[in-house]
Amino acid sequence: MRSTKTIIFAAASVLALSACGGSGSSGGGARDFVRGVGSSTVYPFATAVAEAYAKSSGSKSPVIESTGTGAGMKLFCAGVGAQHPDIEDASRRIKKSEYEECQKNGVKEIVEIQVGIDGIAFAESKSGPGFQLTPADIYKALAANPFGKPNTAKTWKDVNPSLPAEPILVYGPPSTSGTRDALKELILEAGCKTDAATAALKDSDKDKYEATCHDIREDGPYVDAGENDNLIVQKISQNSKAIGIFGYSFLEENPDSLKGIPMSGITPTYATISDYTYPGARPLYIYVKKQHLAPIKSLQGYVAEWVKSWGKDGLLQKKGMVIAPEDVRAKSADIAAKMTPLDPAGLK
Template sequence: MEAKLKKAIFMIAAAALALAGCQGQDGAGGGAGDARSQIRIVGSSTVYPFTTAVAERFAQANPRFDAPIVESTGTGAGVELFCAGVGVQHPDVTNASRRIKASELAECNANGVNQVIEVPVGIDGLVFIQANGAQPIPLTLEDVYSALAATPYGEPNTAKTWQDVNPELPAVAIKVYGPPPTSGTRDALAEMILEKGCTTNADMKALKDSDEDRYKQVCTKIREDGAYVEAGENDNLLVQKVAANPGSVGVMGYSFLDENTDKVRGLTLNGVTPTYETISGFDYPGARPLYIYAKGEHVAAVPGLREFLAEYASAWGDKGYLAERGLVASPADVQASAKAAITSLTPVSASELK
């Protein structure tokens, strides 16, 4: 126990020295010898509005600390920045609309980031939206896969309209605005929607066992002929594009739908409408957990980081202020374990990840 305590004290001291010693790199620090006084957060555009709300409350409640800097970079880019190292030039927290990958954790560890604290903050729905007043397009997982895959079931995608995909759907041109490859929402679209739609076919299930690389290509690669349009990381801009193009469909997080019901509405997926209740119960096929990841090495060195994490934990319940922003509360046991992770700063284990 004494050896472990000494190691922990050494790690905290090393992190503090690293933060204090890095001066003005990448615009992240102050003058010579100064540690960074602001918490720096990067990552998911889906989690961004929730973390921004927490940052605002934190700044109001803790005037002795500088207000955190929150950047929307996308999940993949955020994790890459987060995992690049320990020190003032590296972020303290990254938002993620999917779980960190084992390969990403390995990259963190290779760069000296060994205390990656995983905090599930709530649940979101990966929703499909259309303009209010547009002809409804009730979708299934198989419909979405057949419309968006580059090579559905191994054949080139020639579908031009939703009716080409499914005779029961309207003859409306397929035009889907969605997230870019750097987004965790794009990863969720591939894994939760396209892949599940693909494996409704028995041959595709068999392909997974026989040739996993080919399976991933066939089941998750999105077509590049203009039917799918990368709309960037700004979901509010995506809402505007869908609202201005009544025949189009958008892919985004539920919270942005919840905030823009005067412009757009959610499409049913497998017969289920995206609502707070269907997402919280995981009845909606696009329900997914959201995360923040904190750098344990920075907790003792960056002023206010521990208090910021505590503020997040106070906000994510079903009666918390993040529910007003569209965040769906996690089950009670998940909330409890997330709070415990913040208190104990126990790093996520590679054995838990894919």
């Protein structure tokens, strides 16, 4: 099930978008509002900043779409011009292949700004059995072919004798989601590498290594819940035997119905995500199309509103975002002020 959410804070925004036209390296055409796409995890923060910006500036409020990080990157990198998004919200870093696609389509200058930190939270109902999991448990439960063999595990006890004999039922993000990418890279791969022979494939057969470590089973235990983290919250709230995977802010917003599941003995909390001791901690980003700064007059102001909002006790922390360390915030503020383009050298 896939749900694409769009918040339109100004009623005329959609009409204005359809009236815009033009493309090309100058960012042709005009639009009197900002358009952002991307991560469902970043979505509630992006919309909060959009509301604050509209209120403080008197400008039309940005239109923010929750498409998932991967799908958002495709839209963002499709070209330059008023028909294309100005900002991509991302729960992971842009990939080298995505950057190259942007370049191919004329999106030459991309500004990368880290706006905060989040964690891939594993959660269960308050009435759940009290799971205590490790990356290896998650990998053995959800991988399509754990350690190269078809996954036959039906219950958590099949995965680890110390776990409950409950059916494996995990609601999680779709393949277009940055949270799904982070799940694979931070949790599944960590579990996969506990087997020395499989870990060795990274050097000898990279394609086989990635398939073995990253592919998720499709026979029922893992349920793709679409780009709708609130749906996952509802599902696990109503089923004490189910587990949900989503951004930490959704766990923090539902303390009466959900509880976090410790990963390797570390519970997802603001503190453990902030210091990266929780295994699922990850940075959050926005990507700005620099070529749109001139034609989209409110774009710079919207980015500046992010800077105003991400500090200690600021709007975003109140909304559940884990704020980045002071030095990271200072660096991000400098990039936002100067609109310094991303150096792609470190992309993977």
